[in-house]
Amino acid sequence: MGGWQIDLFLAAVMIGITNGAFIALIALGYTLVYGIIELINFAHGDLFMLGTFVCLSSLTLLGFRTEVGIVGTPWHALLIAMLAAMIFCGVLNVLAERIAYRPLRRAPRLAPLISAIGVSFIFVNIGLYWQGPTPQRFPDLLPQYDFVSQLLGITSLVRFTFKDLFVLSLAIPLMLALAWIIKNTRIGKAMRAVAQDTEMSLQMGIDVNRVIAFTFLLGGVLAGAASLMYGLYNNNTVFTLGFDAGLKAFTAAVLGGIGNITGAALGGFVLGLLSALTITYFGGQWENVGVFSLLVIILVFKPTGLLGQETGEKA
Amino acid sequence: MQRRWTSAAAAITALALVMGACGGAGTGGTTGASTAKTVKIISSLPMTGASRTQTVEIVNSIKMAIDETKIPNVTVNYEALDDATAAKGSWDAAQEAENARKAINDKTVVAYIGTYNSGAAKISIPLLNQAGLVMVSPANTYPGLTKTGKGEANEPGVYYPNGKRNYARVVPADDLQGAVGAVWAKDLGAKNVYIVHDTELYGKGIADVFRAKAKEIGLVEKGYEGAQKADNYRVLANKIKDSGADLLYYGGIVDNNPAVLAKDLKAVAPNVKFMGPDGINCSEFLKQAGPAGEGIYSTFGGVPPEKYTGKSSEWLKSYDAKFNNKNPNAYAIYGFEAAKVVLAAIAKAGDKADDRATVLANVMGTKDYDGVLGKWSFDASGDTTLTQFSGSIGKAGAWAFSKELAVK
Numbered sequence: 001m002g003g004w005q006i007d008l009f010l011a012a013v014m015i016g017i018t019n020g021a022f023i024a025l026i027a028l029g030y031t032l033v034y035g036i037i038e039l040i041n042f043a044h045g046d047l048f049m050l051g052t053f054v055c056l057s058s059l060t061l062l063g064f065r066t067e068v069g070i071v072g073t074p075w076h077a078l079l080i081a082m083l084a085a086m087i088f089c090g091v092l093n094v095l096a097e098r099i100a101y102r103p104l105r106r107a108p109r110l111a112p113l114i115s116a117i118g119v120s121f122i123f124v125n126i127g128l129y130w131q132g133p134t135p136q137r138f139p140d141l142l143p144q145y146d147f148v149s150q151l152l153g154i155t156s157l158v159r160f161t162f163k164d165l166f167v168l169s170l171a172i173p174l175m176l177a178l179a180w181i182i183k184n185t186r187i188g189k190a191m192r193a194v195a196q197d198t199e200m201s202l203q204m205g206i207d208v209n210r211v212i213a214f215t216f217l218l219g220g221v222l223a224g225a226a227s228l229m230y231g232l233y234n235n236n237t238v239f240t241l242g243f244d245a246g247l248k249a250f251t252a253a254v255l256g257g258i259g260n261i262t263g264a265a266l267g268g269f270v271l272g273l274l275s276a277l278t279i280t281y282f283g284g285q286w287e288n289v290g291v292f293s294l295l296v297i298i299l300v301f302k303p304t305g306l307l308g309q310e311t312g313e314k315a
Numbered sequence: 316m317q318r319r320w321t322s323a324a325a326a327i328t329a330l331a332l333v334m335g336a337c338g339g340a341g342t343g344g345t346t347g348a349s350t351a352k353t354v355k356i357i358s359s360l361p362m363t364g365a366s367r368t369q370t371v372e373i374v375n376s377i378k379m380a381i382d383e384t385k386i387p388n389v390t391v392n393y394e395a396l397d398d399a400t401a402a403k404g405s406w407d408a409a410q411e412a413e414n415a416r417k418a419i420n421d422k423t424v425v426a427y428i429g430t431y432n433s434g435a436a437k438i439s440i441p442l443l444n445q446a447g448l449v450m451v452s453p454a455n456t457y458p459g460l461t462k463t464g465k466g467e468a469n470e471p472g473v474y475y476p477n478g479k480r481n482y483a484r485v486v487p488a489d490d491l492q493g494a495v496g497a498v499w500a501k502d503l504g505a506k507n508v509y510i511v512h513d514t515e516l517y518g519k520g521i522a523d524v525f526r527a528k529a530k531e532i533g534l535v536e537k538g539y540e541g542a543q544k545a546d547n548y549r550v551l552a553n554k555i556k557d558s559g560a561d562l563l564y565y566g567g568i569v570d571n572n573p574a575v576l577a578k579d580l581k582a583v584a585p586n587v588k589f590m591g592p593d594g595i596n597c598s599e600f601l602k603q604a605g606p607a608g609e610g611i612y613s614t615f616g617g618v619p620p621e622k623y624t625g626k627s628s629e630w631l632k633s634y635d636a637k638f639n640n641k642n643p644n645a646y647a648i649y650g651f652e653a654a655k656v657v658l659a660a661i662a663k664a665g666d667k668a669d670d671r672a673t674v675l676a677n678v679m680g681t682k683d684y685d686g687v688l689g690k691w692s693f694d695a696s697g698d699t700t701l702t703q704f705s706g707s708i709g710k711a712g713a714w715a716f717s718k719e720l721a722v723k
Contacts, residue, residue, distance in 0.1 A: 005557070008553065008554070011550075011553045012550050015549045015550050015553070016550075019546070019547070019549075022546075124401060124402070125401065128401055132367075133363040133367050133401075133404075134364065134365050134367050134599060135365050135572075135574075135599075135603055137602060137605055140605065144582075157556065157557055157583075234547045234575065235575070235578060235605070236574070236575055236603055238365075238404060239401070239404070240364075240401070240402070240403065240404035241546075243402065244544075244546075245546075275550075276550045279550040279551055279554070280550055280553075283541065283542075284511070284540050284541055284543060284545075284548075284551055285514050285541030285542065285543065287543060287545070288543070
């Protein structure tokens with residue numbers, strides 16, 4: 001490559017942050033559920049995959065399946081698709097909790113874990129049946145505009161496109177809103193109480209079932225929002241998407257300290273950045289080696305993850 | 316209580332009967348004349364994932380070949396197995412091994428058509444080799460499967476534990492394809508190339524052939540790396556742009572998201588040409604790439620349907636009549652040829668049609684076979700004597716023939 005170049009580095013950082021935003025949003029779904037009922041919800045990645053399919057189907061219904069190079073972005077269609085995905089994923093996640101996890105809440109730890117794997121398989125096969133076994137193209141509906149070269153007039157490897165702006169300006173407010181809900185609302189307080197001590201919360205008159213259902217709803221809604229961003233950003237989706245996305249997000253959640261909301265978001269961004277830098281400086285075949293080496297090192301020295309202890313919740 | 320037990324027993328008996336009937340279907344039909352035989356051909360191709368469009372066409376072709384070939388006193392059954400899993404979305408080593416074992420254990424099976432992916436062939440060849448079952452691939456192009464000195468040091472011997480060849484392929488291998496790709500790249504005016512492979516046996520294999528030939532003919536290598544399947548390749552696209560390369564060669568299969576790489580590369584460096592081997596020469600690649608597929612180069616063995624003449628154009632006519640598809644992907648015709656060669660070997664075996672060793676010897680000994688691909692033979696290592704390649708360009712969502720590429 002010939003020496004260290006600042007623009008190659010910055011370009012990688014930029015891409016890493018955007019890629020990290022998706023991972024962070026999905027990671028939040030893992031960490032929310034784990035924080036409350038200590039369940040690794042293996043179906044969460046697949047829920048996200050179904051979200052991309054809802055977006056794709058909504059856009060198809062609205063007549064934007066194949067259009068490319070559209071001048072005016074159909075914002076109303078995107079909004080409808082996103083709301084549809086958010087509602088679908090939220091409701092589906094609540095249903096999964098009601099049907100597959102709640103009856104097993106008092107069963108040994110492994111039982112709900114296995115039923116989560118079962119739900120994951122069900123989701124994958126719904127996806128397979130829905131959009132077929134081949135990857136589907138997601139319409140490219142956002143404006144092709146690069147702020148760095150077109151607005152600032154700088155020719156560089158670094159790009160900050162409209163797509164990056166779209167992802168970040170949706171993902172970050174969503175994360176802040178989540179943090180606000182947990183910190184300031186009644187239900188948020190109840191969530192924290194249930195996370196600390198379920199039995200005691202029950203005795204204090206908190207409707208634990210409702211709180212847990214709400215947690216699943218939040219996780220699902222975030223996955224639904226992430227799915228539209230993912231589709232518009234990467235322009236493709238396939239029924240196996242959930243496995244890889246889920247693995248990355250789960251890693252991010254563990255990296256940040258599973259059960260910790262800020263940790264999951266941080267873990268997502270760290271993971272995105274690390275992948276981008278590993279590809280830039282060591283080559284694509286080392287991406288997972290780089291990411292998972294870091295995970296091992298962090299867990300060896302700090303088994304609770306980056307922010308695992310600070311909140312004092314279940315870590 | 317007594318009643319319940321009786322009905323349970325009845326249900327189990329019924330189930331056993333049904334299962335027995337299913338299991339026996341393959342071996343039935345031996346009644347009648349003493350010479351009447353029932354044999355079975357199994358195919359193992361990835362039917363789940365991005366390759367599906369192509370593999371469905373191959374399976375159709377095999378069915379068509381079996382339907383139209385009548386062998387006296389021999390009934391040929393056919394079963395299409397999937398070597399991909401839904402969990403992986405592309406071929407899976409464990410599934411391929413299971414398919415091979417299934418074929419071995421079914422004594423009526425006399426030939427195994429497959430695989431699609433060279434990496435999968437690596438798994439099944441040695442298994443079938445030990446069982447003395449012949450395998451004919453319509454699509455494997457990794458040279459090391461058959462050729463000495465073209466792959467790893469222990470290849471191809473490591474695939475044939477009993478020392479006897481049982482594997483042949485009707486497509487020309489990548490030691491030719493990678494080289495014609497490099498020559499074509501130079502003809503297109505490329506001077507600096509960046510080589511990316513999908514880290515699989517086939518992808519890395521052909522990328523290495525391209526790399527060696529590129530060096531030989533004076534193309535400058537600006538980068539060489541593996542890239543696993545990813546959601547996007549924006550970082551890699553930046554690296555390629557930064558390297559100053561004017562052509563990217565991608566060694567790999569459509570399942571590993573090269574269409575996304577093409578799209579991401581076009582977004583940052585629209586002038587860098589994108590070339591790939593037969594692994595991307597399918598309609599699925601262009602469908603996924605969308606507008607970024609415009610102007611992408613790909614190479615493959617043989618000629619595209621629009622250039623079919625004589626027997627191949629007749630084949631295309633009947634294929635279209637049967638499956639309503641005027642422009643099947645490059646490997647459909649190879650599926651037909653693979654099945655026909657196997658059927659010819661079964662027919663030649665006569666009374667020994669159900670003898671694996673005889674069918675094996677007949678397939679491997681195919682000489683001057685006059686098929687839909689022209690007149691060709693299998694050489695001693697099981698490779699076709701055909702060496703024709705074509706180059707095509709992505710135009711408006713379809714592959715358009717560009718030129719014939721000769722092996723130099």
